[in-house]
Amino acid sequence: xxxxxxxxxxxSVSPGERATLSCRASQSVSSTLAWYQQIPGQAPRLLIYGAxxxxxGIPARFSGSGSGTEFTLTINILQSEDFAVYYCQxxxxxxxxxxxxxxxxx
Amino acid sequence: xxxxxxxGGGLGQPGGSLRLSxxxxxxxFRSYAMGWVRQxxxxxxxxxxxxxxxxxxxxxxxxxxxxxTISRDNSKNTLYLxxxxxRAEDTALYxxxxxxxxxxxxxxxxxxxxxxTVSS
Numbered sequence: 001x002x003x004x005x006x007x008x009x010x011x012s013v014s015p016g017e018r019a020t021l022s023c024r025a026s027q028s029v030s031s032t033l034a035w036y037q038q039i040p041g042q043a044p045r046l047l048i049y050g051a052x053x054x055x056x057g058i059p060a061r062f063s064g065s066g067s068g069t070e071f072t073l074t075i076n077i078l079q080s081e082d083f084a085v086y087y088c089q090x091x092x093x094x095x096x097x098x099x100x101x102x103x104x105x106x
Numbered sequence: 107x108x109x110x111x112x113x114g115g116g117l118g119q120p121g122g123s124l125r126l127s128x129x130x131x132x133x134x135f136r137s138y139a140m141g142w143v144r145q146x147x148x149x150x151x152x153x154x155x156x157x158x159x160x161x162x163x164x165x166x167x168x169x170x171x172x173x174x175t176i177s178r179d180n181s182k183n184t185l186y187l188x189x190x191x192x193r194a195e196d197t198a199l200y201x202x203x204x205x206x207x208x209x210x211x212x213x214x215x216x217x218x219x220x221x222x223t224v225s226s
Binding site for chain 2: 032034036043045049056089091095097098099100101
């Protein structure tokens with residue numbers, strides 16, 4: 001099983017600032033890496049797939065980078081609706097696995 | 107508009123069974139792989155099971171292998187998860203999710219979830 005490790009657990013930022021979230025895979029997943037946003041009480045929303053491709057309707061302030069085992073999600077100019085929990089997920093092979101999540105708080 | 111509507115959750119007895127359903131609409135259901143993801147109260151996301159477009163290939167997390175069975179009825183646009191030998195640790199919100207494309211892909215649409223509580 002590929003273990004996904006996210007850091008930090010919690011990230012405290014102010015509106016208008018930049019947030020940088022990290023995700024590490026225990027073995028290479030090439031670029032088969034996705035990022036999701038989950039607001040409390042809601043279902044997850046796909047933000048990024050293929051490590052760097054924004055999903056339909058996702059604002060340009062969200063960007064993803066990396067390949068192999070190290071990945072980054074960057075959120076530029078944080079807005080109030082961006083405060084949420086973010087998960088990475090590998091879909092390189094079975095079982096699909098998620099990271100533990102990073103909470104972005106004010 | 108893609109919609110995924112889960113049902114069938116509720117209170118289950120330890121050792122008992124429940125069957126979850128997910129009614130899909132707004133897309134060609136038979137053309138997409140599907141999956142179930144769960145989230146225990148206050149915890150992160152855990153992938154549970156996946157199924158190919160035709161239903162011919164199924165995949166399970168080790169935590170549910172041998173106890174849960176995923177299936178689909180493409181004529182009814184419905185995904186199922188048969189849960190048996192329930193354990194307290196199966197308590198979670200269960201999401202049905204559609205994969206972005208037939209090949210290796212993330213989940214691009216999710217339902218709102220159905221809550222399963224396992225308790226005596």
